[in-house]
Amino acid sequence: MILQQIVNGLSIGSVYAMIAVGYSLVYSVLNFSNFAHGEILMIGSFMGFFLLSVLKVPFPITLALSMVGAGVVAMAIERFGYRPLRLRKAPTLYFMIAAMGFSVFLQNLAIIVFTPNFRTYPQLFTLEPILLGQVAMGRLDLLIFFISLLSLSILSLFIYKTKIGTAIRATAYNYRVASLMGINPDIVIGIVFFLAGGTAGLGGMLFGMKYTTCPWMGALTIKAFIAAVVGGLGSLPGAVLGSFILGMVETFASGYVSSSFRDLFSYAIMIIIIIFLPSGLLGKNTSEKA
Amino acid sequence: MVYYDGKGDQLEYINVLKRLIYEDKVVGVIGQNTSGNQIAMAPIAEEGKEPIISTFATNPKVTVPEAGKLMRYTFRVCFIDPYSGEVTAKFVSQDLGAKTAAVLFDISSDYSTGVKDYFVKSFEALGGKIVAMEALKAGDVDFRPQLTKIKEANPDVIIMPLMFKEVALSANQARELGIKTTLVGGDGWPSLQLLEIAGPAVEGSYYLDHADVADPDLAEFRTAYEKEYNRPIEITAIMGHDAVTLMKAAIEKAGKAEPEAIRDALENIKDVKVLSGTINMDPATHNPMNKAAVIIKIENGKFVFFKKFQPAQ
Numbered sequence: 001m002i003l004q005q006i007v008n009g010l011s012i013g014s015v016y017a018m019i020a021v022g023y024s025l026v027y028s029v030l031n032f033s034n035f036a037h038g039e040i041l042m043i044g045s046f047m048g049f050f051l052l053s054v055l056k057v058p059f060p061i062t063l064a065l066s067m068v069g070a071g072v073v074a075m076a077i078e079r080f081g082y083r084p085l086r087l088r089k090a091p092t093l094y095f096m097i098a099a100m101g102f103s104v105f106l107q108n109l110a111i112i113v114f115t116p117n118f119r120t121y122p123q124l125f126t127l128e129p130i131l132l133g134q135v136a137m138g139r140l141d142l143l144i145f146f147i148s149l150l151s152l153s154i155l156s157l158f159i160y161k162t163k164i165g166t167a168i169r170a171t172a173y174n175y176r177v178a179s180l181m182g183i184n185p186d187i188v189i190g191i192v193f194f195l196a197g198g199t200a201g202l203g204g205m206l207f208g209m210k211y212t213t214c215p216w217m218g219a220l221t222i223k224a225f226i227a228a229v230v231g232g233l234g235s236l237p238g239a240v241l242g243s244f245i246l247g248m249v250e251t252f253a254s255g256y257v258s259s260s261f262r263d264l265f266s267y268a269i270m271i272i273i274i275i276f277l278p279s280g281l282l283g284k285n286t287s288e289k290a
Numbered sequence: 291m292v293y294y295d296g297k298g299d300q301l302e303y304i305n306v307l308k309r310l311i312y313e314d315k316v317v318g319v320i321g322q323n324t325s326g327n328q329i330a331m332a333p334i335a336e337e338g339k340e341p342i343i344s345t346f347a348t349n350p351k352v353t354v355p356e357a358g359k360l361m362r363y364t365f366r367v368c369f370i371d372p373y374s375g376e377v378t379a380k381f382v383s384q385d386l387g388a389k390t391a392a393v394l395f396d397i398s399s400d401y402s403t404g405v406k407d408y409f410v411k412s413f414e415a416l417g418g419k420i421v422a423m424e425a426l427k428a429g430d431v432d433f434r435p436q437l438t439k440i441k442e443a444n445p446d447v448i449i450m451p452l453m454f455k456e457v458a459l460s461a462n463q464a465r466e467l468g469i470k471t472t473l474v475g476g477d478g479w480p481s482l483q484l485l486e487i488a489g490p491a492v493e494g495s496y497y498l499d500h501a502d503v504a505d506p507d508l509a510e511f512r513t514a515y516e517k518e519y520n521r522p523i524e525i526t527a528i529m530g531h532d533a534v535t536l537m538k539a540a541i542e543k544a545g546k547a548e549p550e551a552i553r554d555a556l557e558n559i560k561d562v563k564v565l566s567g568t569i570n571m572d573p574a575t576h577n578p579m580n581k582a583a584v585i586i587k588i589e590n591g592k593f594v595f596f597k598k599f600q601p602a603q
Contacts, residue, residue: 005435008434123490128465138466210431211459212459212487253435254436258425259436260425
């Protein structure tokens with residue numbers, strides 16, 4: 001059974017990873033937690049739903065379109081919500097408040113436009129698991145796991161091996177000096193939000209496929225937030241590490257302690273990390289974090 | 291007739307009930323089907339002296355919050371959880387021959403926790419053994435850790451007194467883990483969305499309900515409903531109709547449409563024929579006496595009548 005629980009934990013962790021990475025990416029460059037991230041996830045999920053079930057677009061194209069769509073929405077939020085604040089040199093707290101405002105707005109807009117009913121993606125796979133000895137792996141879970149790893153690898157290749165990626169890392173390291181070096185922060189930040197939105201949209205669609213889509217599914221990002229904090233806000237490898245740790249902790253807490261206490265454990269590790277290791281496992285040290 | 295949507299939120303229900311009592315000044319209220327919310331509304335009805343009839347909130351505490359105390363203004367048209375726990379236990383041990391059972395329940399729901407307790411009590415009294423008891427919270431979506439433990443315990447049946455969304459998700463995940471055990475549930479199951487999300491996963495499962503939606507005796511009602519609202523009938527329609535029928539009968543018996551008179555009429559009302567049976571109100575508990583339960587099987591993607599359980603008179 002322990003092997004099965006490990007598989008469960010990895011599976012849950014891979015979904016959190018995709019969302020936490022986008023979260024950390026924005027944090028690394030702008031130093032604030034984008035609470036509207038969940039709603040971008042939700043928009044990606046609805047897009048995927050309508051493309052797949054209403055317009056009957058083939059699955060891979062739907063995946064790509066949802067990612068792009070969500071990325072664009074994220075960029076729009078940045079352009080109209082956060083950039084004005086950035087240009088005015090507003091304190092980080094204002095960004096957070098704006099983010100919360102977007103979050104509430106988009107959620108309620110979704111409730112009005114899409115109705116509060118939850119939507120079910122068409123089932124693309126049979127429920128027959130793939131069996132490895134005693135361990136059962138759902139087909140959809142395997143797909144989600146691989147897509148997650150693939151997208152994380154592509155993202156990290158982009159960030160560490162391309163010129164734009166270097167520009168992003170430079171801006172994250174020191175915003176002012178990077179702009180002095182000739183890097184246009186507006187463009188870099190726009191790209192960052194597109195990437196973050198893209199991964200969120202992808203995560204949203206995969207999550208919707210597994211667990212249904214509804215206007216308030218963005219609440220899932222609180223888990224991504226915990227994962228990002230545990231791994232170190234601002235660090236991408238940290239976000240991934242934190243996500244898998246969270247996935248494992250949740251699974252083992254449910255499996256071996258009590259399923260009633262699962263969330264207790266999730267929040268507890270976040271509190272412990274904040275108290276004893278505030279920059280997280282892999283994070284950078286900053287004095288002010290919003 | 292005035293109506294409000296409580297949106298599944300306890301505070302919202304309390305607010306709208308107060309509005310109905312003090313602003314709209316209605317003579318009677320038709321309640322809803324979740325025990326947790328109905329329990330919260332009962333004291334408001336008491337204070338406002340407004341009779342309220344719940345459609346199918348089944349936790350006993352809705353009308354009798356503790357031994358010796360009765361909510362004078364709350365009534366219901368359905369049976370209560372001790373009965374459904376008992377029937378479920380009888381059904382799985384006698385009809386399905388189950389000797390061991392696992393339970394997956396919702397710890398945040400009065401209804402689910404109540405049914406779980408009553409089922410366990412009755413099942414053990416019949417000689418059955420509970421081999422796993424796992425909790426989840428409504429709103430959670432991943433139950434694989436709990437289901438893995440259940441799989442390990444290898445029960446004859448898995449009892450799931452949950453609402454249809456959690457049933458759908460956990461049924462899908464159970465099948466994906468290779469669990470082939472029969473699933474048995476309660477009156478939180480019936481919903482077309484259950485089939486939409488988890489049709490193949492719940493094929494061959496059973497659940498307990500207040501009435502058989504496909505009952506030939508109800509054909510006339512069914513046709514009228516489907517014609518008027520252009521959608522297939524569900525159990526909520528039947529129980530809602532029953533609650534309104536009871537309210538009407540009480541007003542007729544009282545001779546006037548006044549909250550106090552209606553309340554008195556409801557307390558001792560007898561022989562009111564409703565779609566789900568006949569209502570004979572028990573004045574001590576405000577629960578209808580001797581309401582039958584039906585077991586429905588999900589067969590070929592449809593809800594099919596399996597068996598009726600009549601309480602001992």
